[in-house]
Amino acid sequence: MGNGTSIGRVRGLGSAHAGVKHWWHQRITAGSNILLVTWLVVSLFRLPLDSYKALTLWLSSPWASVPLILAVISVFYHLRLGLQVVIEDYQHDFTRVIAIVLLNFYAIGGAALAIYAILKVAFQGAVA
Amino acid sequence: MARNPKRPLSPHLTVWKWGPHMLVSILHRATGSALAIGGGVLLVWWLVALAGGAASYARFVDLMTSDSTGRLNLIPAIILIGLTWSFLQHLCSGIRHLLLDTGAGYELKTNKAGALATLAISIILTAVIWGLILTKGAL
Numbered sequence: 001m002g003n004g005t006s007i008g009r010v011r012g013l014g015s016a017h018a019g020v021k022h023w024w025h026q027r028i029t030a031g032s033n034i035l036l037v038t039w040l041v042v043s044l045f046r047l048p049l050d051s052y053k054a055l056t057l058w059l060s061s062p063w064a065s066v067p068l069i070l071a072v073i074s075v076f077y078h079l080r081l082g083l084q085v086v087i088e089d090y091q092h093d094f095t096r097v098i099a100i101v102l103l104n105f106y107a108i109g110g111a112a113l114a115i116y117a118i119l120k121v122a123f124q125g126a127v128a
Numbered sequence: 129m130a131r132n133p134k135r136p137l138s139p140h141l142t143v144w145k146w147g148p149h150m151l152v153s154i155l156h157r158a159t160g161s162a163l164a165i166g167g168g169v170l171l172v173w174w175l176v177a178l179a180g181g182a183a184s185y186a187r188f189v190d191l192m193t194s195d196s197t198g199r200l201n202l203i204p205a206i207i208l209i210g211l212t213w214s215f216l217q218h219l220c221s222g223i224r225h226l227l228l229d230t231g232a233g234y235e236l237k238t239n240k241a242g243a244l245a246t247l248a249i250s251i252i253l254t255a256v257i258w259g260l261i262l263t264k265g266a267l
Contacts, residue, residue, distance in 0.1 A: 031226075037219075045257065055185075083164050110169070117172075
């Protein structure tokens with residue numbers, strides 16, 4: 001495959017030269033998800049989830065809040081890359097652009113909310 | 129995509145026989161999408177409820193659990209069991225994809241066995257985890 005014709009390149013057809021980075025980051029975050037999300041699932045299984053006191057005590061330790069923040073970053077980056085591929089496979093006209101923009105809003109907004117919430121609980125410390 | 133309707137469609141979509149590798153492939157996409165939306169929203173909701181303080185978290189727990197028994201309500205239970213299985217299926221199938229990325233496991237028998245293994249492991253582990261949760265009476 002070549003780089004296409006000049007007019008094709010002007011119209012944005014052909015490679016955007018971002019594919020390898022996308023592919024590689026999908027795999028890197030897959031690896032970090034295996035570690036971080038497995039840790040989160042095991043933690044959720046062991047924690048008394050109905051106890052506000054126990055959960056704030058848990059998140060007051062950096063050994064819980066930091067891996068949880070890393071898990072949020074890894075998960076939301078991975079889902080943003082993954083859903084991008086799903087959208088590109090099924091949406092072919094201008095709806096693709098709208099869907100990708102909405103996906104970015106969801107991924108960045110969701111991660112920001114989650115990280116802010118974790119930090120707020122972590123900094124307020126365990127509730128007596 | 130622009131397509132000349134006079135041209136025939138490739139016939140393979142209706143002619144090929146379903147195999148486990150095809151099922152696991154589409155399940156990877158389906159479970160990934162379910163985790164991305166359902167799991168993502170639930171995770172953020174849970175953390176924001178927790179950050180809102182004791183009263184805010186009590187409302188979250190109240191919505192998810194029954195007042196009389198203290199156990200999970202039916203709808204949250206179904207969603208959480210579904211997300212547990214989706215996570216395990218996506219995890220197993222994801223690890224299989226990482227192995228396939230190295231170029232290994234494309235022989236017909238190995239490929240089929242790998243695909244079937246992801247299904248078996250995800251279903252068995254989901255049953256074990258929820259068996260433990262329900263018998264322990266935790267939530």
